[in-house]
Structure formats: C-alpha cells, structure tokens
Amino acid sequence: MTVIEDVHADHGATFTEVGGRRVVEDYGRAPRTHAAVRRVVGVTEKGYGVLTITGADRVDFVDNAVSNRVPDADGEGCYALLLDPQGGIETDMYVYNAAAGDRLLVFLPPSQVDAVAEDWRGKTFIQDVEIEEATADFGVFGVYGPNATEKIASVLNGAATPEAPLSFVRGRMADTGVTVVRDDGLTGEEGYEVVCTAEEAADVFDTLENRGQAAAPFGRHTWETLTLEAGTPLFDSELRGEIPNDLGIRTALDFEKGCYVGQEVVSRIENRGQTGSRLVGLTTAAVPESGAAVFAGDSAVGDVTRATESPSLEKPVALALVETDVATGTEALTVRIAGEERETERTPLPFVEGSDRSARLPRYPAE
Numbered sequence: 001m002t003v004i005e006d007v008h009a010d011h012g013a014t015f016t017e018v019g020g021r022r023v024v025e026d027y028g029r030a031p032r033t034h035a036a037v038r039r040v041v042g043v044t045e046k047g048y049g050v051l052t053i054t055g056a057d058r059v060d061f062v063d064n065a066v067s068n069r070v071p072d073a074d075g076e077g078c079y080a081l082l083l084d085p086q087g088g089i090e091t092d093m094y095v096y097n098a099a100a101g102d103r104l105l106v107f108l109p110p111s112q113v114d115a116v117a118e119d120w121r122g123k124t125f126i127q128d129v130e131i132e133e134a135t136a137d138f139g140v141f142g143v144y145g146p147n148a149t150e151k152i153a154s155v156l157n158g159a160a161t162p163e164a165p166l167s168f169v170r171g172r173m174a175d176t177g178v179t180v181v182r183d184d185g186l187t188g189e190e191g192y193e194v195v196c197t198a199e200e201a202a203d204v205f206d207t208l209e210n211r212g213q214a215a216a217p218f219g220r221h222t223w224e225t226l227t228l229e230a231g232t233p234l235f236d237s238e239l240r241g242e243i244p245n246d247l248g249i250r251t252a253l254d255f256e257k258g259c260y261v262g263q264e265v266v267s268r269i270e271n272r273g274q275t276g277s278r279l280v281g282l283t284t285a286a287v288p289e290s291g292a293a294v295f296a297g298d299s300a301v302g303d304v305t306r307a308t309e310s311p312s313l314e315k316p317v318a319l320a321l322v323e324t325d326v327a328t329g330t331e332a333l334t335v336r337i338a339g340e341e342r343e344t345e346r347t348p349l350p351f352v353e354g355s356d357r358s359a360r361l362p363r364y365p366a367e
Helices: 005-010 030-039 058-065 110-121 148-155 198-210 220-229 235-239 263-272
Strands: 014-018 021-026 042-045 049-054 076-083 089-098 103-108 130-133 138-144 168-173 176-182 191-197 277-284 293-296 299-310 315-323 333-337 340-347
Touching: 005 198, 021 042, 021 220, 030 042, 030 220, 042 198, 042 220, 049 058, 049 110, 058 103, 089 110, 089 235, 103 110, 110 130, 138 148, 138 198, 148 191, 148 198, 168 198, 176 198, 191 198, 220 299, 220 315, 235 299, 235 315, 277 299, 277 333, 315 333
Parallel strands: none
Antiparallel strands: 014 021, 042 138, 049 103, 049 130, 076 089, 089 103, 138 191, 168 176, 176 191, 277 315, 277 340, 293 299, 293 333, 299 315, 333 340
8 A cells, every 4th residue: 555645535535456556546537637737736646566686696696687678886776677488578677776775776567566576585405585565565656757856956965867777866855764766667758766664754755845946746547647648558558568679678588698587589589580569659530449440451460458538639549459550551450349340550659758768658660
C-alpha cells in the first residue's frame, strides 16, 4: 500500500490497486492535473515493490540473472528484464548500485516482488548474496514536467541534480536524507525519482508538493495518460509475457551478455533482424477496451494493449501490438469498439512531444 495514505486522503484522493498494491487513482479533475504536469511540474507516489540485495557477490549475481549490464559503480543504475527460457518477459525492473551502502536496490512491479525474491534465493547456492523484500521501508516519489529540474534544484541541498538517466545523488530535502534518481523519460517530460525512508515520506512529499516551486500532486490515472502519450510500454499492459524485440525496448538489453537464462533466445531474435509483432500507435474514433481486436480487412492482426482519451490531444489514442508487416504497411486498419469495426490510423510515437523522450519508446532494427 501507499506509505502515506492518510496524506493522500486529506488531499481528497481516490485509490485503486496496481499489482496488489494500493495507490492513488487521482485527486479529481484528472485532465487539469495532466495539463499541469505537461506545462509545469507534478509529483506522484510511485507504487514499486523493492528488493535489497547485499553480499560480496551481489553485482555478479544480479548481472547474471537479468538482460542488461548491472553497473559496478556507486550512483549508477540500469533498466533490465527478467526473461523466461523462451525469451518472454517475466518482469521488468530498475537496478541501482548503492555501493556506498553496500547493496543493490531493485525496483520492480509490486506483483512480482515475492516471486523474484523466492526465485533468486533458490539460485544463490554458495554465493555471498542476501535478498530481502523491503517495499514497506521506502517512500518513492516521482517528479515530472518541463520544470522538474528547477523543482528538484529548489529543494535539494548538498548535491546537484543528477544529469545522466538512471544516475543518482544523495542529498537532503529540509532535514531529511534523500536519494534523487534521474528518470529515463517515461512520461515524455523531464523526471526524477526521490527515495527516502518510509518514516520520512510524509515530510518529503510535503516538500515536493509545497516548497520551492510548487508541484501538482497526481495519481495512477494521470501516470497512465502521460506514459501512453509518450509511447511508453508498461509492464501490466504491454510487457508481461512478450518478447522484448517485439516491443522494441532495446534500452533494456545488452546483447554482448550471454550469462543468463533467455539470453540466447533474445540474441537469436536480434540477429535474425525479424520481429513477429510490433508496438504501434493508433488514433481511434472512440476509446477501445484493452484487448480489442485490430483488423486489416477481414483478418485479425493484433490487439489493443492500452487506450485513453488523450488530455493533450483531446482525442482517443491507443497502443497496439500488431503483426510486423501490418505495422510497417499501408493497408487500412479497423479496431473493434463496442462490437463494431471502426476505422483507425497508424500514428507515429510518441503521440505528444514533451521536454524529454521515453527511453522505452519502441525502436526496431532497419529492415
């Protein structure tokens, strides 16, 4: 659950569950809040599950398990995937090297924390590795918008804002120690994540919302609309069970590695230069449901993964996973909405250009 539920409730928040964790849905007037993030800056509590990995072999152990290279240096992080033997995505995660604290911090979807912890504990063998579930120990807040850097700079003491994506610094906000991570552009805007202890989370949220340059609080609904406009695939809607190359999320893969389960599958797909499906943007006549069928003529060629009424564009937009030749072709498409096939248009991603670009924006090798 959120670590500051009473604070959110006092703001008039409504709540929902994501991956079994209770998070803020919104505070009302979601389109207005969305516009505030796009134009200035907003703050939200992130619903991560958290693992701490300690022991002398922690970096090698996690590096051998995931799809990307885990950094050796303190203050650096990576985005990575855990894959099954067929190359399908079991979970995505961020791995941060907090060597000054003798640990790795792993942020991942809350629904996957227990399964990953159990799986990794069963594979430590004689390695010096300890894996602990620590979700309740941390507060994590995201700050996003074209003024996000100015916002963080106005309240962060003892350090400059980090510049490289997924790098982090340690400093203070008011009287509280925090870690500030540079985001990888998931909302299409400049972004940072602020990590603190759960005990200090209410004070940090108040600082981010009200001190220095004010930031509009927002919830999961606005997170969904921001990331969809930015063309960012998310775990529950786009990534789970899919092949990484079909999604074009090359930022999560280090193809020089060959030490973890699933690596040979991913490398083979990359070397062929082929993908069975591709993630595309669609502009639709109305908002389709997730899972709605996409047709080319009379043939079903894919499915909508996520759709919304775009607050920035004031029209429906969707992400869909469709057959590769359809994604790159010109044949007219329709989407089934309320039992009828409605015309739709392929639309380049991102739907909205902001102050940053998502590192997960689909990228495919040249044909």
